[in-house]
Amino acid sequence: MLTFTIRRLVLAVPTLLFISLAIFLLLELAPGDPMAQVPLTVPPEVKEKMREALGLGEPMHIRFWKWIVQFFWIEPQVLIDHIFGTSFSAGDLRVISWQTRSPVMDIVVQRIPQTLWVVGTAYVVATIIAIPIGIYSAYRQYSWFDQLGTFVSMIGFSVPPFFSGVLVIVIFSVNLGWFPSIYDTTLVVNSWDSFVTQLKQMVMPVMVLALQITAQTSRFMRASMLDNLNQDYVRTARAKGLGEYTVVMVHVLRNSMIPVVTVIALGVPAIFGGAIITEQVFKVNGIGQLLITALQANDLPMVQTLTFIFAVLIVLFNLIADVLYGILDPRIRYD
Amino acid sequence: MTDREPLVPDEGLAPASEATIGAAGPLRDTLTTAPRSQWRNVWDQFTHHKGAMAGGIIFLLIVFAVFLGPFFWTLEATQIDIRARNQGPSLAHPFGTDQLGRDMLARMMEGGRTSVSVGIAAMLLALFVGSFVGVVAGYFRRLDSLLMRLTDLFLALPLLPLLLVMMLLFREPLSAAFGTEQGIFILIVCAIGITSWMPTARIVRGDVLALKEREFVLAARSIGTTNTKMIARHILPNVLSPIMVSATLGIANAIITESALSFLGLGFPPDFPTWGRLLFDATDYLQQYPSRVVWPGVAISLTVLSVNYLGDGLRDALDPRSRSR
Numbered sequence: 100m101l102t103f104t105i106r107r108l109v110l111a112v113p114t115l116l117f118i119s120l121a122i123f124l125l126l127e128l129a130p131g132d133p134m135a136q137v138p139l140t141v142p143p144e145v146k147e148k149m150r151e152a153l154g155l156g157e158p159m160h161i162r163f164w165k166w167i168v169q170f171f172w173i174e175p176q177v178l179i180d181h182i183f184g185t186s187f188s189a190g191d192l193r194v195i196s197w198q199t200r201s202p203v204m205d206i207v208v209q210r211i212p213q214t215l216w217v218v219g220t221a222y223v224v225a226t227i228i229a230i231p232i233g234i235y236s237a238y239r240q241y242s243w244f245d246q247l248g249t250f251v252s253m254i255g256f257s258v259p260p261f262f263s264g265v266l267v268i269v270i271f272s273v274n275l276g277w278f279p280s281i282y283d284t285t286l287v288v289n290s291w292d293s294f295v296t297q298l299k300q301m302v303m304p305v306m307v308l309a310l311q312i313t314a315q316t317s318r319f320m321r322a323s324m325l326d327n328l329n330q331d332y333v334r335t336a337r338a339k340g341l342g343e344y345t346v347v348m349v350h351v352l353r354n355s356m357i358p359v360v361t362v363i364a365l366g367v368p369a370i371f372g373g374a375i376i377t378e379q380v381f382k383v384n385g386i387g388q389l390l391i392t393a394l395q396a397n398d399l400p401m402v403q404t405l406t407f408i409f410a411v412l413i414v415l416f417n418l419i420a421d422v423l424y425g426i427l428d429p430r431i432r433y434d
Numbered sequence: 435m436t437d438r439e440p441l442v443p444d445e446g447l448a449p450a451s452e453a454t455i456g457a458a459g460p461l462r463d464t465l466t467t468a469p470r471s472q473w474r475n476v477w478d479q480f481t482h483h484k485g486a487m488a489g490g491i492i493f494l495l496i497v498f499a500v501f502l503g504p505f506f507w508t509l510e511a512t513q514i515d516i517r518a519r520n521q522g523p524s525l526a527h528p529f530g531t532d533q534l535g536r537d538m539l540a541r542m543m544e545g546g547r548t549s550v551s552v553g554i555a556a557m558l559l560a561l562f563v564g565s566f567v568g569v570v571a572g573y574f575r576r577l578d579s580l581l582m583r584l585t586d587l588f589l590a591l592p593l594l595p596l597l598l599v600m601m602l603l604f605r606e607p608l609s610a611a612f613g614t615e616q617g618i619f620i621l622i623v624c625a626i627g628i629t630s631w632m633p634t635a636r637i638v639r640g641d642v643l644a645l646k647e648r649e650f651v652l653a654a655r656s657i658g659t660t661n662t663k664m665i666a667r668h669i670l671p672n673v674l675s676p677i678m679v680s681a682t683l684g685i686a687n688a689i690i691t692e693s694a695l696s697f698l699g700l701g702f703p704p705d706f707p708t709w710g711r712l713l714f715d716a717t718d719y720l721q722q723y724p725s726r727v728v729w730p731g732v733a734i735s736l737t738v739l740s741v742n743y744l745g746d747g748l749r750d751a752l753d754p755r756s757r758s759r
Contacts, residue, residue: 114586114587114590117587118587118590118591121591122596122599125596125599125600125603126599126603253739253742253743253746254735254739256738256742257686257735257738257739257742258731258735258738258739259690259693259694259734259735259738261693261694261697261710261713261714262713262727262731262734262735265713265717265720265727265731266727266728266731268720269720269724269727269728273720273721273724274724368592372592372593372594372595373594375594375595375598375698376594376694376697376698379697379698390595390598391598391698394598394599394602394700395602395699397602402595402599405595406592406595406596406599409592409595410590410591410592412592413590413591413592414590417590
């Protein structure tokens with residue numbers, strides 16, 4: 100199992116390098132001048148100096164190498180310094196945002212908790228809802244509950260988050276006035292009242308994200324349960340006189356969870372991507388919203404770093420899914 | 435057509451209906467009538483899938499409404515009538531008017547035309563790339579691992595952020611080269627197309643790998659069929675069903691992606707309405723005129739829902755195993 104994990108880890112490195120190169124080249128090939136906003140009265144030689152100050156003077160491969168070093172070598176040092184109070188990174192140049200002239204990672208670290216709270220809660224809620232639905236729909240296949248579940252998950256697949264988000268705002272915020280339509284990230288939870296306010300503002304974004312995740316996960320759960328319910332070992336379990344509850348909830352469920360767990364792991368990066376839209380709808384200032392503002396401001400280092408963080412998430416969760424599959428299902432291991 | 439798996443007539447006919455069995459009549463007729471083609475069976479199965487039929491009809495209705503509607507509803511989508519702004523539904527404006535007095539029904543049709551065209555064009559591009567990569571990877575063993583690594587790499591890319599980056603960076607040069615609307619259209623179609631071919635490629639490759647081991651391929655090879663002929667005559671017709679299923683899913687995906695880009699303000703410019711853009715514009719007036727958000731949203735959702743049901747039915751109809759159910 101260890102060699103399997105290590106092999107997967109080693110394979111992830113060239114993937115990540117390739118993706119970072121692809122992102123870098125895409126931004127590089129693209130036209131668009133970071134100096135476009137500078138007034139025309141600024142003389143060209145000053146502009147040239149400003150360009151160099153942004154790190155644009157050097158050839159392409161050197162800049163790529165510098166970015167790689169900054170991201171993979173200096174930023175982890177900053178993190179270690181931050182945790183243990185050491186000073187490995189003192190004096191090293193970090194990835195600097197063109198918008199704020201401060202290190203990109205500092206801003207990302209400020210924004211990540213908001214995204215994690217909303218996305219994480221939505222994911223947990225959706226999984227908790229989806230698994231029982233999937234189990235019951237499979238157990239009573241073609242019952243009215245199953246048909247309803249199919250229809251609801253079809254809707255979950257089809258209604259895009261920018262519509263469902265706006266729709267819940269119209270219903271719950273404009274018409275009923277139950278929840279605020281804008282997520283207030285300055286809220287500090289230190290009392291029962293502020294906790295209730297926090298819960299209230301989280302309800303709608305979580306609901307929108309959870310609808311999509313529930314739709315997918317419950318379908319997978321149902322399909323996986325159906326695959327297992329007709330297996331011979333289920334008949335054996337029933338034949339030896341086990342109760343129906345034990346058969347379904349112990350024998351079948353444990354085997355059907357194997358693919359579902361990996362699907363849940365694989366879905367995490369996708370939901371971060373989807374959160375870009377949800378954050379925009381509810382004005383949550385998470386990393387998705389940060390990406391949009393950076394794109395609008397033509398802040399290339401920020402865009403590059405954020406896109407790469409999304410890529411890292413995808414590769415990381417692919418890895419986790421592979422390893423989990425290997426742990427849960429001994430037949431998958433290749434060693 | 436001869437290389438297809440010979441269908442056992444009983445199996446194909448069993449679920450069809452009493453009507454076809456009754457029509458076959460006495461034994462004499464069954465022997466003289468031509469054998470039922472595979473596509474006839476698929477069609478029979480498809481028409482028995484209620485969701486798929488409803489989805490297909492609704493999708494066709496939407497397409498007709500969007501493309502033929504302007505012949506019957508002659509108001510211009512861009513015509514500003516500032517005195518009739520922010521009106522509710524009436525006989526003159528069934529969907530009301532927006533903040534500049536433009537007719538919402540005309541704008542919905544205009545927007546739908548763009549959205550549906552983008553969806554279909556992007557799907558075709560993705561399908562072409564996906565099938566090409568899939569067939570080549572499955573058929574030529576030497577290219578297999580290379581192409582599949584490439585597919586895996588593309589699957590590991592963060593698609594929505596990259597799409598946004600592409601839209602931002604290439605918007606102006608393409609608009610300058612092809613004109614605003616054409617340029618953005620080409621950009622969106624290409625961007626969606628080259629970021630959504632991977633699932634098709636994987637499915638097609640799997641099917642091609644299995645087909646290659648079949649006897650009819652061996653037979654065709656033994657009479658000296660060249661690779662090009664083999665792919666065109668024997669491989670491609672047999673992988674048509676997974677390609678058709680991913681075509682429907684591709685339309686749904688492309689429409690949602692285009693609307694998401696427009697919604698984030700990085701799609702078509704404001705003068706060219708699409709459903710996503712209309713939704714985005716309407717969110718500013720959310721409190722006063724919520725219905726303006728609902729129309730484009732419902733249009734997107736309904737289109738995607740109908741296409742998804744269509745794909746679901748197609749998958750069932752094209753899969754011989756589920757036909758006996």
